[in-house]
Amino acid sequence: MTEEKACKALAALSQETRLRIVRRLVIAGEAGMPAGELGTAVGTGSSSLSFHLRRLEEASLVRSRRSARNIVYTARLESMEALVHYLLDDCCAGARGSAGCIDAGLPCRDAEIGGVDPAVAQAPILRT
Incomplete structure (x- = not known):
């Protein structure tokens, strides 16, 4: 991981809602969570959730996929592991x-x- 990527990931995680989103997605595991369910779980509306998820995707901390009519988000554990490696x-x-x-x-x-x-x-x- 480069210093630039580490800074981008840490900046994304430094906001409370985004940190809650990532923690919730880590709990969800490979199955991930549909956007609506994720918003309810972290207590944020759809437009705010969309903004935060976009920042997390830009930092390579989450990924999205379409499943029927839903967009399902998953934590990118390999990116988090790379960040921990970089730090330690x-x-x-x-x-x-x-x-x-x-x-x-x-x-x-x-x-x-x-x-x-x-x-x-x-x-x-x-x-x-």
């Missing part, structure tokens, strides 16, 4: 298992370069 992959500079290191059970995708993305390794560390 370089935890503790790739030294999995060190004290305080977060290991979300994800395989290190940068193992071939020592677990550290060279761009991240060279980036200045900001301390607060």
Whole structure:
């Protein structure tokens, strides 16, 4: 995942209604949910729901398909997994298992370069 795609996904998720939509679709699994049912579940009207779903689709977090007369929405779990990888992959500079290191059970995708993305390794560390 690129930094640009990660920013787009995080921006989409930073709004309460969109976060509720994604969480509800994760619960629905592969079957997904028809738009009307989804709107009722998250407590939003059809025009507002359409706006939020469009933003989530643009961020590759949900997909839609037509089923008879309904549009069914499904969470794109592979995109969410890629986002989590992007955020956690370089935890503790790739030294999995060190004290305080977060290991979300994800395989290190940068193992071939020592677990550290060279761009991240060279980036200045900001301390607060």
